[in-house]
Amino acid sequence: MRPTDPLAAEEHDTPAEVDATFRTLRRVAVGHVAVFASVVIAVPLLATALDWWSQGRLIGGMSPMFAMTAFGLYVFFFVVCLAAATLSTAVEERMLGGPGHEGDPQDPLSPNDGAPRP
Amino acid sequence: MTASIVLLAVLLVAIGSVAVFIRPQRSSTFEFYLAGRRIGVVTNACAICGDYLSAASFLGVAAAVYASGLDGMWYATGFAAGFVPVLLFVAAPMRRFGEFSIPDFLGRRLESHSVRITSVVIVQLVILAYLVPQAVASGITWELFFGYGLAGLSPYATGVLLSTAAIMLMVALGGMRGTTWTQAMQFLLLLAIFVWLAIVAVGAGFDYPQAVRELSEQPLANPEQVEGRWQLEPVTNQLAPDTPAYFGEPGGQYGQLGQFALIVSLAMGTAGLPHVMNRYFTSPTGTAARMTTVWVLGLAGLFYVLAVLLGTAARSMIRDMSGDVAWLDALTTNGILRVPEHALMVLGQIFGGRAGLGLIATGALIAVLSTIAGLLLASASSWGHDIYERHINPNATQRQALWAGRLAVAVVAVLSAVLALGVRPESLAGQFPSIVATMVTWAFVLAGSALTPVFVLAIWWRRTTGPGAAAGMVTGAVVAVTMCAAGVVLDGAGYGELLLTPTLVSAPCAAAVTVAVSLVTRPPQHLSTIWVRLHGTAADRHTVKLARLTRTGLGQRKGGHR
Numbered sequence: 001m002r003p004t005d006p007l008a009a010e011e012h013d014t015p016a017e018v019d020a021t022f023r024t025l026r027r028v029a030v031g032h033v034a035v036f037a038s039v040v041i042a043v044p045l046l047a048t049a050l051d052w053w054s055q056g057r058l059i060g061g062m063s064p065m066f067a068m069t070a071f072g073l074y075v076f077f078f079v080v081c082l083a084a085a086t087l088s089t090a091v092e093e094r095m096l097g098g099p100g101h102e103g104d105p106q107d108p109l110s111p112n113d114g115a116p117r118p
Numbered sequence: 119m120t121a122s123i124v125l126l127a128v129l130l131v132a133i134g135s136v137a138v139f140i141r142p143q144r145s146s147t148f149e150f151y152l153a154g155r156r157i158g159v160v161t162n163a164c165a166i167c168g169d170y171l172s173a174a175s176f177l178g179v180a181a182a183v184y185a186s187g188l189d190g191m192w193y194a195t196g197f198a199a200g201f202v203p204v205l206l207f208v209a210a211p212m213r214r215f216g217e218f219s220i221p222d223f224l225g226r227r228l229e230s231h232s233v234r235i236t237s238v239v240i241v242q243l244v245i246l247a248y249l250v251p252q253a254v255a256s257g258i259t260w261e262l263f264f265g266y267g268l269a270g271l272s273p274y275a276t277g278v279l280l281s282t283a284a285i286m287l288m289v290a291l292g293g294m295r296g297t298t299w300t301q302a303m304q305f306l307l308l309l310a311i312f313v314w315l316a317i318v319a320v321g322a323g324f325d326y327p328q329a330v331r332e333l334s335e336q337p338l339a340n341p342e343q344v345e346g347r348w349q350l351e352p353v354t355n356q357l358a359p360d361t362p363a364y365f366g367e368p369g370g371q372y373g374q375l376g377q378f379a380l381i382v383s384l385a386m387g388t389a390g391l392p393h394v395m396n397r398y399f400t401s402p403t404g405t406a407a408r409m410t411t412v413w414v415l416g417l418a419g420l421f422y423v424l425a426v427l428l429g430t431a432a433r434s435m436i437r438d439m440s441g442d443v444a445w446l447d448a449l450t451t452n453g454i455l456r457v458p459e460h461a462l463m464v465l466g467q468i469f470g471g472r473a474g475l476g477l478i479a480t481g482a483l484i485a486v487l488s489t490i491a492g493l494l495l496a497s498a499s500s501w502g503h504d505i506y507e508r509h510i511n512p513n514a515t516q517r518q519a520l521w522a523g524r525l526a527v528a529v530v531a532v533l534s535a536v537l538a539l540g541v542r543p544e545s546l547a548g549q550f551p552s553i554v555a556t557m558v559t560w561a562f563v564l565a566g567s568a569l570t571p572v573f574v575l576a577i578w579w580r581r582t583t584g585p586g587a588a589a590g591m592v593t594g595a596v597v598a599v600t601m602c603a604a605g606v607v608l609d610g611a612g613y614g615e616l617l618l619t620p621t622l623v624s625a626p627c628a629a630a631v632t633v634a635v636s637l638v639t640r641p642p643q644h645l646s647t648i649w650v651r652l653h654g655t656a657a658d659r660h661t662v663k664l665a666r667l668t669r670t671g672l673g674q675r676k677g678g679h680r
Binding site: 011012013014015017018019021022025026029032033036040041044045047048054055057059060061062063065066069070071073074075077078080081082084085088089092096097 | 188191192195198199201202203205206207210325326327328329330331332333334357366367368374377378381385405408409411412415416418419420422423426427578646649650653654655656657659660663
């Protein structure tokens with residue numbers, strides 16, 4: 001971003017806004033990573049706690065653990081990431097940009113839809 | 119044979135020419151390394167997949183499943199899981215901060231030259247550790263597909279040298295823009311090959327759940343050379359050594375600690391891989407970088423689901439057909455392949471004859487080439503930009519800087535080829551479930567131990583300092599390399615598994631040292647400005663506004679002409 005660019009001068013964030021957003025995003029990231037880590041740890045760990053998990057049969061010869069490792073975990077990763085990305089982007093759109101820098105409320109592409117900011 | 123060679127040649131030439139035709143038109147390092155920061159979300163996601171899904175994913179995951187059953191799947195799980203921490207902690211802030219490469223990012227964020235130099239060394243080590251198995255895989259593929267060498271070289275050496283030379287030229291000419299489109303096309307081709315193979319396998323009667331049932335009825339056994347003769351040896355169950363291991367159950371390769379150690383190593387390593395993280399600098403905004411990761415997870419997840427399915431299909435179908443197909447005798451012992459990496463190529467030949475084998479060999483070479491391309495570009499940017507432009511010749515012209523980058527590409531490519539020629543894959547085949555996947559794991563270990571902890575702390579902990587980060591990187595690298603070396607020497611189960619994939623230990627060590635040293639040293643002088651740049655979205659909003667104004671302007675101009 002060049003300092004002489006008039007558009008660049010229109011857009012800025014204050015340190016206080018950024019710090020508040022950073023703290024919220026950190027909570028979002030830590031919350032999602034906790035869910036992610038719990039499931040990733042649980043999948044192999046359950047094999048020692050529940051025989052059914054690794055030796056039971058869901059479909060044909062596939063145990064619940066096999067099905068989870070072959071398909072389920074990828075779906076789970078995708079859902080966790082989609083949820084985190086959507087939430088993080090929504091947080092940034094609401095908390096950053098400042099009242100003096102709102103986009104056009106009539107513009108559907110505008111990051112600010114005109115809703116009041118916290 | 120001729121048809122399959124022609125197919126391979128046509129596909130490789132077509133992909134190579136994309137890089138040349140879409141090469142940067144303006145001669146600048148911004149275009150060469152970052153493609154002008156105008157790569158869209160889906161294109162970048164496909165390019166990241168092409169970059170990331172190396173021979174370890176294309177041949178190695180299926181090979182690991184083929185050899186170890188359920189325990190082979192942990193590779194795929196770990197490779198895919200790696201993008202979750204990338205999205206949660208790294209992608210958006212790193213892109214918003216900007217810069218050209220990982221050393222550039224760390225150097226500016228921490229306002230420290232020592233961090234920049236230290237991270238260049240670590241990045242080059244990671245790149246070399248990742249390049250060597252790619253070259254090994256191209257040698258293995260050439261050996262099986264062609265079976266002969268050129269100019270008096272062995273088939274393996276010919277594969278290593280030819281693939282390295284071809285990709286070196288493509289990267290030097292194409293830069294990031296050419297490489298992006300090539301990698302995106304390469305990924306789509308790899309996915310298409312997997313889809314084709316899965317469809318023909320299912321069409322030929324492969325029933326996934328039924329195959330898992332049949333494979334799990336007998337204890338798992340793999341070929342090993344005993345006193346010069348190949349014979350099936352039962353696989354030890356690492357979870358319960360007194361009972362046999364089965365295909366559909368855990369224990370075929372790892373104990374409980376080994377499973378965690380492998381998943382953590384792979385999941386943490388992705389965020390520190392220079393060739394993958396450098397791609398995020400090409401996104402137009404931080405939000406685009408974040409959404410790119412979501413797409414990567416969807417596409418990579420689909421790819422790994424198919425890779426696991428095909429590893430299972432190979433184990434089931436090759437065994438069933440080995441009695442009827444004469445050429446399988448030379449490759450198998452009692453219906454089980456001696457080199458697990460041959461699984462997909464043999465499956466391709468069963469269903470598509472020599473053309474099928476040619477297609478899979480092309481896919482394997484493409485996977486190798488696209489990853490080598492990304493690694494060489496990352497290497498060029500850290501040597502050319504971080505060392506040459508910053509330290510050796512700060513007044514370098516754009517032309518000089520570009521040639522420095524191209525020279526770095528050549529030097530690193532030659533070095534990796536020489537190291538790959540020193541590896542004899544057949545001597546290591548019995549020791550690891552997939553030698554290519556195992557060697558790639560060591561690159562992940564180094565990246566996850568030395569770079570990822572420092573990355574996460576630099577982005578999310580304001581107090582991180584340059585000396586702290588440098589000390590953390592060195593600690594992580596030294597602990598990881600020492601433990602890996604001890605693991606190879608000891609070659610044992612239990613703690614031996616942890617030694618071979620030591621991120622569980624080395625990453626916390628790196629983080630602890632970074633925090634401890636940071637607390638007794640001074641943080642960067644302009645921390646407040648750095649923090650706003652790292653976590654603010656002003657630059658993103660500016661880019662979006664500019665893009666909208668450009669679109670509106672173009673629309674009005676078109677309207678005016680009507």
